[in-house]
Amino acid sequence: MVEAVALPAPWQVRVEAGDNVAVADTLKAGTGGSAGMRPHELLEASLATCMTISARMALADLGITDAEVRVRVHLEREETATRFRYELLLTPELEVHRPAIEEHIARSPVRSTLSKPLTFEPA
Template structure:
């Protein structure tokens, strides 16, 4: 579970999983700033981190070298669909076997699989903490 708590600055929140805290915010109508990532950037970062970890794990299982992968994710939103574009860059050219490991790891990463399914948001409790 993750919890977001409003900070003093407009649109700034502290996001915590109980072990690590980061700041998120946005800039709208002259308010807010650059204290942290925007919420959609947090979605991009979750996918990028998961894909990068998935590549490392898959390469280790296969005994294949994937030299220092860097994963870039960009979300594109439209009325019809949301698309997460993933690019993987490595320090050195990849052999065909490594390239296939990377492709499979991207598709099989847990966050990619979660985002690839129908998603719903349900509201639980609303009100003062007691």
């Protein structure tokens, strides 16, 4: 569970998950700031981190434990759809493993969660 608490500064929010704490922020009409990620960036971050972990797990299955892996995610909000575009960045020596890594990140937990229909309900 994650809890968000409004802070005194306009649009700043403290986000808590267990012992982990972060700040989110946004800028609207000249008010607010950049003390933390914007809410949509948190969605991008969730997917990017999960895919990166999944990529590292795929490489660990291949016996590669110290590889640098990066995933970039860009969220596109359209009138009728939300699109997550992602890019898997690998060093040249890891390119041979791209198909196995891509297969693993296609099944990453956050991607699987976001791929299902969503509902929003009060607790």
